[in-house]
Amino acid sequence: ALLPLAVPPAAAPGGCPSACYCVATPELVQCRYERLEEPPRELxxxxxxxSIAGSNLSVLQRAAFAARPLPDLRLLRLRHDNIQIIEDMALQGLPALRTLDLSHNPLLSVAAGAFAGAPLLRTLQLNQALLAAPLEEQLALALRNLSLRRLELAGNALQALPAALLPAGLEELDLRNNSLQRLTAAELRSLEAPGLRGLRLTLGANPLSCDCALRPFLTWLRTAAARGGEPGRLETASYVFFGIVLALIGIVFLMVLYLNRRGIKRWLHNLREACRDQMEGYHYRYEQDADPRRTSTIGTPGL
Known part of the structure; x- marks a missing residue:
C-alpha cells in the first residue's frame, strides 16, 4: 500500500502544498482539516x-483556483469547508473539471455565474448543502448553461421535487434521505420533458405516504417501465411484515420449548420438590412453636 507523503513546496517543482498531502503522486492532493481560509496557491x-475538507473557505471568491493554472483537474471535493457564498466565476481556471463536490456546506448564496468557469462539469454533489437557506432559484440560474449528467441532493430536507434544478440531459438525480411524502402529478409531468426521458431517480429513505395521493407516482412508475426504462422499485414497510416476524419468533420459541421439554419437565419437578421441602420445613417449625408442652416447659423455671 502506498502511504501519504508530505512534501514541502520547495522540495521539488510541482511539489505538494505545505498544508496538504500528495497520495502516491502529485496528481492526487488532499488537504484535510488544516483550517485553510482559501485554496492553496502552490498546487x-x-x-x-x-480534496479540501474541514477548512474554513467561507467565501469561494472569483477565480479562487486561478493563482496557478490547473488544466488537468477533473475532480474537486470541498466537503465540510463551511462554504457559505460562491461568487461569479469561482471555478475560473478549471477547464477540465468534471466532478464538483460541495456536500456538507451551509450554502447561503450562489451567484448566477458560479460554475461558469467549468464548462465540462458533469457531476454536481450538493448533499446536505441546502439546509441553511432556500437556494432553488439561485441554483437554477447557476445551472442553466451546464450539461450536467448527475445531480446529488441527498439529505437536504426537500419536501418537493426540485423541478427547476433539472437541466436537459440530466441522467441521474439522487434525492435520498429527504422529506418527500409524495410526488404530485405536476412534478411528475416535469420529469416527462424531452430532455429527461432517460432520467434515473433515486428516492431511498424518503417518508413516502402510502395513501391515495401516491397513485400518480405509481402510475408514473408503471408508465416508465412500459416505455422500456428501468423499472422502479418501491420499498415499503408495514405492520403485516412486523407481524410475520413476530410470528416466526414465536414459532422458534415454541420449537425450543418442545425440543427441551424433558429438561424443562425435570427442572419443574426439581423446583416443585424444592418448594415442597421448604414448605415442610416451615410447617415443622410452626408445629414445634405451637406445641403446648414445649410452651409450658419453657415457661416453668427450674425444670
Whole structure:
C-alpha cells in the first residue's frame, strides 16, 4: 500500500502544498482539516484530483483556483469547508473539471455565474448543502448553461421535487434521505420533458405516504417501465411484515420449548420438590412453636 507523503513546496517543482498531502503522486492532493481560509496557491499543475475538507473557505471568491493554472483537474471535493457564498466565476481556471463536490456546506448564496468557469462539469454533489437557506432559484440560474449528467441532493430536507434544478440531459438525480411524502402529478409531468426521458431517480429513505395521493407516482412508475426504462422499485414497510416476524419468533420459541421439554419437565419437578421441602420445613417449625408442652416447659423455671 502506498502511504501519504508530505512534501514541502520547495522540495521539488510541482511539489505538494505545505498544508496538504500528495497520495502516491502529485496528481492526487488532499488537504484535510488544516483550517485553510482559501485554496492553496502552490498546487502542482498536474493535479487531477483535489480534496479540501474541514477548512474554513467561507467565501469561494472569483477565480479562487486561478493563482496557478490547473488544466488537468477533473475532480474537486470541498466537503465540510463551511462554504457559505460562491461568487461569479469561482471555478475560473478549471477547464477540465468534471466532478464538483460541495456536500456538507451551509450554502447561503450562489451567484448566477458560479460554475461558469467549468464548462465540462458533469457531476454536481450538493448533499446536505441546502439546509441553511432556500437556494432553488439561485441554483437554477447557476445551472442553466451546464450539461450536467448527475445531480446529488441527498439529505437536504426537500419536501418537493426540485423541478427547476433539472437541466436537459440530466441522467441521474439522487434525492435520498429527504422529506418527500409524495410526488404530485405536476412534478411528475416535469420529469416527462424531452430532455429527461432517460432520467434515473433515486428516492431511498424518503417518508413516502402510502395513501391515495401516491397513485400518480405509481402510475408514473408503471408508465416508465412500459416505455422500456428501468423499472422502479418501491420499498415499503408495514405492520403485516412486523407481524410475520413476530410470528416466526414465536414459532422458534415454541420449537425450543418442545425440543427441551424433558429438561424443562425435570427442572419443574426439581423446583416443585424444592418448594415442597421448604414448605415442610416451615410447617415443622410452626408445629414445634405451637406445641403446648414445649410452651409450658419453657415457661416453668427450674425444670
Amino acid at each position: 502542482p499543475a498536474t493535479v487531477h484530483n483535489l
